[in-house]
Amino acid sequence: MDEMDITQLIDSNELQDFGFIDEDPLGGSTFVETTFSAIPLLTGIFAVLFILFVGFIIYIAVRNYKATRKAGFDPFTLQTDVATRLARSQMLAPKKTTEQKLSELDDLLTRGIISREEYTQARSQALRD
Template sequence: MTFSDMSMDEQEMVDFGYVESDPFIGPSSAFGAMSIFMSVFVVVFVAVVIFIIFVAIRNYKASKKAGLDPFTLQTELAVRAANSQMLAPRQSREKRLAELEDLLARQVITREEYAQARMKILTED
C-alpha cells in the first residue's frame, strides 16, 4: 500500500517518526503562560495604582497638617525657597559689619560676642 492509495484518515495517521510534542512547549502551553503573565501583570499594575493613591492621600494629609495648600504646595515651596536667605546673594563685609555694629549699639549682643563675630567676618574669604 503506497501513500497515494491511503484514504485521508489513514494519511493523517501515518507515523513520520516524530516524537510526541512536549506538553510544556507548544501553542497551548504558550497561551497558558501568557495568561499567567497577564494575571501577574494585572496584579502588579493594580498594586502600583493603589500605592500611588496611598502616597497621594498621605502627602495631601501631611501638607494640610503643615498648614499648606496641597494643590499649590510646589509653588508655595518654590516661593519660600526663592525668598529665603540661602538663595539670596551674599552680603558684603561692610554691610555685615554695619549690621553687627547696629546689634551692639542696640545692646542685642555683648562686647565679647561682637568681638568674636567681627573677627569671624574679617577672617572669612
C-alpha cells in the first residue's frame, strides 16, 4: 500500500490536531540557541589558549633548567643545595651579644693577633652596635 491508501484508512474522527508551535514567535533565535551555536567556537578558543599556556610553562621550565645549569647547579637538587648552603651560612646563626664580641676582642688582644689600636677601634664599634 502506498501513503495515500494508509491515510484513507485512518478515520478522520480519530485524529486530533494539536496545532503547530513555531520555534520563536518573534522570529529571532533564543539565548540558548545562540549559546549552543557558539560552543564550537568557544571550544576552539579554549583549546588554543590551553595549548599556548602549556607551551609557555614548558618554555619557562626549559629556560630555568638552562640558567641553573649555566650557573653550575644541578636543577633537580637546587632547592636542597640552596637550603643546605643557607643552613651552613652565618646568615641564620644567632647574632653575637656585645659580651661575646668583647670577650672575643680581649682574646685576640691577649694572643697578640690585633694591636692595641685595632682593639680600641673594634671595642668602640662593638659597643655602638
